[in-house]
Amino acid sequence: MASIQQDPQSKNFRIRFRYGGRRYFRSLKTTELKVAQSILGRVEDTLRLLEQGRLEIPPKAEPGKFILSDGKINGDKQHKKDIALKELLETYQKRLPNGAKEPTTIKMETTHINNLLRLLPKRRSANSITSADLQHYVEKRLKEKRGERFISPETVKREMDTFRSIWNWATREYVEGPPPTSGLTFGKRDEKLPFMTWDEIETRIARGGLSEQEQADHWASLYLTMEQILEFLKHAKEHARYPFVHPMLTLVAYTGVRRSEMMRSRIDDFDFESRMVLVREKKRSKDKATTFRRVDMAEPVVKVLQPWFANHPGGQYAFCMPSLDNESIEALTCDQARDQFRRTFAKSKWQKVKGFHVLRHSFASNLASKGVDQRIIDLWMGHQTEEMRLRYRHLLPTTRKSAIGLLTV
Known part of the structure; x- marks a missing residue:
């Protein structure tokens, strides 16, 4: 029984x-x-x-x-509905208010939910899911591969974060107690490589002995020097299909804004008189849908964006492109921004630059290499983790050399 x-x-x-x-x-x-x-x-x-x-x-x-309770609970208190895990996850997706989360976040959560339903007992009561079930899920996920590489502990941790978030939401109506995610073990993962210049990466690869995945990991740690940024943007100006591409890349390269922040930017966010741009954030606060930070505009941003706005095709958004029928101007989507980035640098040496994040990391790395105070870098970049700071902290030459110099007689 x-x-x-x-x-x-x-x-x-x-x-x-x-x-x-x-x-x-x-x-x-x-x-x-x-x-x-x-x-x-x-x-x-x-x-x-x-x-x-x-x-x-x-x-x-x-x-x-x-x-x-040995038959002692009389049921006077309102009990929560017993719901299967599959129904709970689907209910969460259906009830998520419009605009509550970024489209990219919703897309990521959907992927996580699909994996949860694939490997967890989806027909069982959600309340019966235990830490043992989730640990079993973690172990199975870590044995799966994406391409040639095993799923990373970091990816599985994010999936458990999604499960925890949904559980906390469900405590209002469906489940009781804290989420059964405490005490899970994910194993160790390799720390990402420090950011490196193009020449450093090519030198390491030229020595031989690196697998294709290891070479890809090195190129994922690329940051462009200021001279390369100039050459990169020159190529964009000469080869981009649409006129917004060069201004768009210039903004990211000289302010370090995220791709999503660039896409949300509006013409009125740019104050050329005070040389400041207002950045619309979505990641800093859990209580507010949008927060703001201000980033100083370098001279190249002013020189490129002022002419662009003077000939802007219309609308509120700083960067936009014609609709499919060419009858209207629409704000950029993530896929459009990614596609124009890829098309602009295809079949050139710059195709090794895999996305907007390289420009963001280059912005921080170049500031660090010039000895800019970490607090200013954080202010301009927005939220940063300590792990990310460590990836370019080795580029602080003045601070490091002066510190080691204290050991001299």
């Missing part, structure tokens, strides 16, 4: 039983075998009384709770 087992991670005992055609799987919140066996006996007694008709579950009581 019922059985118990011990969670190998938390060491807590859990009980499994079936009633009314549904399976229940609950933590007993104890590590003592005698206590767990005592609860098991009482649960079996309650199930027997229900089966014999000598005990009835009140209309408002949740069956699992009623059975675990």
Whole structure:
């Protein structure tokens, strides 16, 4: 009728039983075998009384709770709906308000949810999902590959972050208690390489012995010097299909804004008199949909964007392109921005620059190499993790050399 087992991670005992055609799987919140066996006996007694008709579950009581309470919960309190994991995840997606999250974030969450439904017991009650289930999920995901490379612990952690976020949302109506994500182990991952110049990367690759994936990892750590930025932007000006591409890339290269921030920028965000641009953020606050930061505009931004705005095709957004029927001007989408980036540098040496993020990292790396105070870099870049700072901290030559110089006699 019922059985118990011990969670190998938390060491807590859990009980499994079936009633009314549904399976229940609950933590007993104890590590003592005698206590767990005592609860098991009482649960079996309650199930027997229900089966014999000598005990009835009140209309408002949740069956699992009623059975675990030895039939003492009367159901006066409003119980939460018992819902399968699949239904819970789908309900979350349907109820997400328009504009609550960025399209790229929604796309990422959708991928995470698809993986969760693929590997977790989707027909089981969401409340019965335990840390053991999630640990099993983690272990299976880490054995899967994307191309030639195993799924990284970092990717699986993000999937668990999505699960945690959905669970916290569901506590209002469907689930109880904290999300069962604490104590999960993901294994170790390799730290990303420090940012390197083009010449440094080519020198390392020329020595031989690096796999294709290792070479790709090196190029993913590329930052362009200021001389290369000038050459890169010159190529964009000469080869871009649309006139907005060169101004768009100039803004990113000289302010370090994210691609999404560039796409949200509006003409009125640029104050050429004070040489400041207002950046619209989405990642800094959990309470506010949009926050702002101000970034100083370097002279190249002023020289390129003023003429662009003087001949702007119309609309509020700083960067836009014609609609498919050429009858209107529309704000850029992520796919359009990515596509124009790729087309502009295809079949040139600059195709090794894989995206807008290279320009953002180059902005921070070049500032660091010039000895700019880290607090100013953080102010202009917006939110940064300590891990990201470490990737270009080796480029602080003046600070490092003066520090080691203190050891001289």
